[in-house]
Amino acid sequence: MLGAIEAGGTKFVLAVSDDEFNIIERQSIPTTTPEETFEKVFKFFDQYDVSAIGIGSFGPIDVNLESETYGYITSTPKTAWEHTDFIGVMKERYSVPMGWTTDVNAAALGELTYGAAKGKHSCLYLTVGTGVGGGAVIKGEPVEGFGHPEMGHILVRKHPEDHFKGHCPYHGDCLEGLAAGPAIEKRYGKKAQELADTEEVWEIEAYYLAQALMSYTLTLSPEKIILGGGVMKQTQLFPLIRDEFTRLMNDYVQTPDMEEYIVSPQLKDDAGITGCLILAQRAL
Incomplete structure (x- = not known):
């Protein structure tokens, strides 16, 4: 089972699918503070045994694998989310492989593959x-x-x-x-x-x-x-x-x-x- 988070500045879309990308369940939650938002993210994914999670996030974000702040949201205009270790928070909860890029890169990948x-x-x-x-x-x-x-x-x-x-x-x-x-x-x-x-x-x-x-x-x-x-x-x-x-x-x-x-x-x-x-x- 695959997990996905489309992390937008206004809302997070959460989903789980089978290996053929057939969505089993999806949920939309408002983007508020990191604490409130992650609590709802955990509540959703705790229901499922996912083998990996892909995350496309609003930014700017750090996508450089060699950087000390890889996986962070960095200098975003959404000040509550500045310097949030997104991947770190998710890894603390779920010990699975995670993909990480921007929300628009993820959309481009979706459209190239199936759109x-x-x-x-x-x-x-x-x-x-x-x-x-x-x-x-x-x-x-x-x-x-x-x-x-x-x-x-x-x-x-x-x-x-x-x-x-x-x-x-x-x-x-x-x-x-x-x-x-x-x-x-x-x-x-x-x-x-x-x-x-x-x-x-x-x-x-x-x-x-x-x-x-x-x-x-x-x-x-x-x-x-x-x-x-x-x-x-x-x-x-x-x-x-x-x-x-x-x-x-x-x-x-x-x-x-x-x-x-x-x-x-x-x-x-x-x-x-x-x-x-x-x-x-x-x-x-």
Whole structure:
């Protein structure tokens, strides 16, 4: 039996499955303090005899196996979780192999294996919601080095008609500071779903996201780009992003057909937990 934790900034999704990734039980719990949250995590997994656990966590996290703080959540904006030894806490309770990466790397792995990028060798998954985060899988392995990608914090050119200063506490007007859900809400004074029919909102949003996708494409050349998260449930964004991406790229490099290249998650909200189960299996 495999265990999985998709540790998001708002909620944790917990699941156990058989070795074929058929989910036996799943549960969603709110992300509060580490003490409260881990207590609920233990209550869930204590019911099962799991052979491995895969964890995809919000970050930043330490993924460097040679680091003294491997398995930690590090300098996260969720201050209660700063410097939390996630893997250490879990290992104290469960003496089983554990896979560990970011929540978006896990989602990318899920989509590559069973979702929109199935049959490909690489993909990039970008979530646009409360924050902006990106993960990439190349030749079946999540992209990691001394750390992991922080794709939401790249710098983008400001839209000529956008006078919003940005919402990121670290960088102000980085991609997350300009394009995440809270940035949209702060810029217009309304939540994204209340602005569905306001064209200007989504033209500016597409302007920023297309710049980011161009940078990722020129850097990593993923075979598929998958856009998830709450903001991307505004499906009118997809054609706007594809058009702006095409304009920006200006035929510099040949890319796959836009309708096939920039897509929504096929696994929908199950991409992350599926990737975590795959991490668990690999940890064995």
